[in-house]
Amino acid sequence: MDLIDLSTVESSPEHCLNFLDQLCEQLGLDSGSYATSNPVTGAVQGYANYPDEWKMHYMRRNLHHIDPTIHKAALSIAPVDWSRFERDERFKAVFFAAHDFGIANKGITVPVRGPYGDRGLLSVTRKCSDTEWSALIPEIIAELQMAAVHMHDAVMQSDVLSRALRQPKLSAREREVLQWVAAGKTQQDIGDILLISNRTVEVHLRSAREKLGALTSVQAVGRAIGLGLIYPK
Amino acid sequence: MIIIVDSLNKHEFPELLDGMFRLRARVFKDRLGWDVSVVNGRETDLFDDLDPAHVISVDEEGHVVGCMRLLQTTGPHMLSDIFSPLLDGEPPLRSSTIWEATRFCVDTQRLTRGKEKRSISYVTSEVMIGAFEYAMKAGVKDAVAVIDPIMDRVLKRSGNAPHGYLGSPKPMGKVTALAALMDCSRERIESIRAFSGIKHDVFAQPEFSNAA
Numbered sequence: 001m002d003l004i005d006l007s008t009v010e011s012s013p014e015h016c017l018n019f020l021d022q023l024c025e026q027l028g029l030d031s032g033s034y035a036t037s038n039p040v041t042g043a044v045q046g047y048a049n050y051p052d053e054w055k056m057h058y059m060r061r062n063l064h065h066i067d068p069t070i071h072k073a074a075l076s077i078a079p080v081d082w083s084r085f086e087r088d089e090r091f092k093a094v095f096f097a098a099h100d101f102g103i104a105n106k107g108i109t110v111p112v113r114g115p116y117g118d119r120g121l122l123s124v125t126r127k128c129s130d131t132e133w134s135a136l137i138p139e140i141i142a143e144l145q146m147a148a149v150h151m152h153d154a155v156m157q158s159d160v161l162s163r164a165l166r167q168p169k170l171s172a173r174e175r176e177v178l179q180w181v182a183a184g185k186t187q188q189d190i191g192d193i194l195l196i197s198n199r200t201v202e203v204h205l206r207s208a209r210e211k212l213g214a215l216t217s218v219q220a221v222g223r224a225i226g227l228g229l230i231y232p233k
Numbered sequence: 234m235i236i237i238v239d240s241l242n243k244h245e246f247p248e249l250l251d252g253m254f255r256l257r258a259r260v261f262k263d264r265l266g267w268d269v270s271v272v273n274g275r276e277t278d279l280f281d282d283l284d285p286a287h288v289i290s291v292d293e294e295g296h297v298v299g300c301m302r303l304l305q306t307t308g309p310h311m312l313s314d315i316f317s318p319l320l321d322g323e324p325p326l327r328s329s330t331i332w333e334a335t336r337f338c339v340d341t342q343r344l345t346r347g348k349e350k351r352s353i354s355y356v357t358s359e360v361m362i363g364a365f366e367y368a369m370k371a372g373v374k375d376a377v378a379v380i381d382p383i384m385d386r387v388l389k390r391s392g393n394a395p396h397g398y399l400g401s402p403k404p405m406g407k408v409t410a411l412a413a414l415m416d417c418s419r420e421r422i423e424s425i426r427a428f429s430g431i432k433h434d435v436f437a438q439p440e441f442s443n444a445a
Contacts, residue, residue, distance in 0.1 A: 075240035077286045077305050077332070078371035084241070084440055112329065113308025117283075141372030142330055149307050149329040169324035173399075199416050200397030203375050207326040210307075 016154060020049045023147050027140045029124045030104045034151050035070055036120040044070065045155075054101040063097070066090040073109035074119045079141060082107040106133040110148040115166070120152035146210065153213050170229055174208040177201055179230045182221045234291055234437040235363030240284040249289055251275065252297035260338040265381060266406030280335070283309060288364045290356050291437070292343070299339040299356040301364055306331045306377065312399075312412060316379055319412045320400040326377060332368055332417075334378035348429070357387055358429035365425075367441060368417040376415050381408040388413070392428035393421065 020032040033048035044064045048055060057063075064070055068091050073080040085091050099105065104125035112120040122144065126133065157163045170178070173194075180190045187205070191198045205217060212227075214220035224230045238246045238253075254275035261267045261276055269276050283304065290299035304310040310333040312325040337360070344353045368376060377399065380388070388394060395413035402411040415421065426432060436442045 072241060075284050077239065077284070077303055078367065078373075080241070113305050115308065115313070115327075117309060119308075138370070141370070142374065143372075145329040145372040171320070171323035171326075173323070197396045199375075200414055203326065203328075203331065203397070203414055206330060206374075207306075207328045210328045 016047050020047055030126045032124045034122050054103055063094050067094050069109045069123050073111050073121055076111055079108050079110045110144050112148045112152040114156055122148035149210060168211040170208055174204045175230055177204045178208050178221055178224050181217050182230060182233050235435040236289045236291060236437050237286055237367055237441050238289055239286040253289055253300045256297050256340055257336055265408050288360055290360050298343055299360045301337040301360050302335050304333050306333050311335045318403050330374040332373050332376050334376050355429055358391055358425050358431055359435055361393055361425055362422055363435050365417045365422050373417055376417055378413050379410055380413055381410055392424035
């Protein structure tokens with residue numbers, strides 16, 4: 001099992017590292033990392049904006065073989081706070097070393113599952129008190145969830161074959177909602193037009209946005225038009 | 234009380250999982266007549282092998298009296314596969330902030346009618362509070378649940394009406410099944426708590442408790 005830093009691979013989308021940097025900056029975090037294991041070769045691939053010395057140490061010692069943020073968090077459907085990991089030998093081997101390299105003491109890993117059984121993990125850390133950490137997480141957890149799937153989908157679609165396999169499949173309802181957004185209607189208007197609740201409109205819109213890999217509804221409309229899923233107004 | 238069992242902690246709760254699979258066999262095979270596979274009195278399917286989370290309600294004597302299974306809609310789940318006819322051929326929702334709830338059931342043999350602690354209504358509410366609070370903590374905002382019309386009526390009566398439906402109801406065994414949408418929000422949890430009179434923290438495990 002090899003460990004590959006995707007930012008050093010020529011074909012990889014370079015924006016992934018920038019994305020991690022921006023995410024950390026916007027959400028008040030110290031560092032972030034994304035990892036996935038290749039279903040064919042088992043190689044762990046990923047990005048991290050940790051200090052280089054820690055990345056070197058991690059790779060030299062093959063810590064990805066035992067890192068609980070990789071092996072355990074993927075078993076959960078919910079984000080796993082690092083305080084939930086058992087303090088076993090493997091945990092100590094990774095986390096005591098991380099501490100020595102000045103890596104933050106608080107962290108959470110958001111597990112993502114893709115449609116083909118593929119799994120990805122977005123981890124973020126911050127050096128702070130328990131109180132600060134437990135106040136921060138509820139504030140940013142929904143954004144972390146969306147960032148995790150965004151990053152996972154970007155990495156999974158980084159080759160032509162996967163892009164073709166993963167053409168976004170929008171339901172008739174999702175296209176209909178997007179078409180009305182394109183026409184400038186508000187969520188409430190759309191609910192009234194389609195005779196569904198405001199919240200249900202929001203659910204379809206959120207699902208459509210994420211399928212299209214868009215962070216905003218405006219971006220989703222643009223991409224849906226580009227893919228011929230809806231008509232320009 | 235509610236216990237969350239996932240693939241991180243399932244080695245701690247073998248009896249609970251066993252009780253849950255037995256309850257599911259009685260409900261989905263025997264009572265609802267669904268085409269599910271039961272082996273040695275336990276109902277399991279391939280989605281139980283995909284590391285789901287189970288929300289399990291346990292009574293004071295330690296019996297499993299209610300349960301629900303949760304999966305992320307970004308990955309393989311029942312509406313994207315087995316239950317796709319419910320969506321009239323449309324692709325399923327896919328969002329990191331929407332979870333799918335399936336195999337939602339309560340033990341109608343052990344539980345009573347009415348609203349007291351050993352009632353169907355109380356345990357239904359307890360499972361829903363547990364699932365929504367767990368989801369909210371994960372940043373999840375809505376759930377899509379595969380339910381039957383009786384459960385749909387129970388939800389509407391207990392301050393927990395779905396805010397919408399996907400596709401259309403389809404026959405499944407002796408009943409019909411439908412895909413209902415519910416927001417995982419403070420308002421909904423308050424409404425279920427007000428109806429059921431459940432005021433306490435429903436979680437038995439400190440890592441899932443509201444106080445944590």
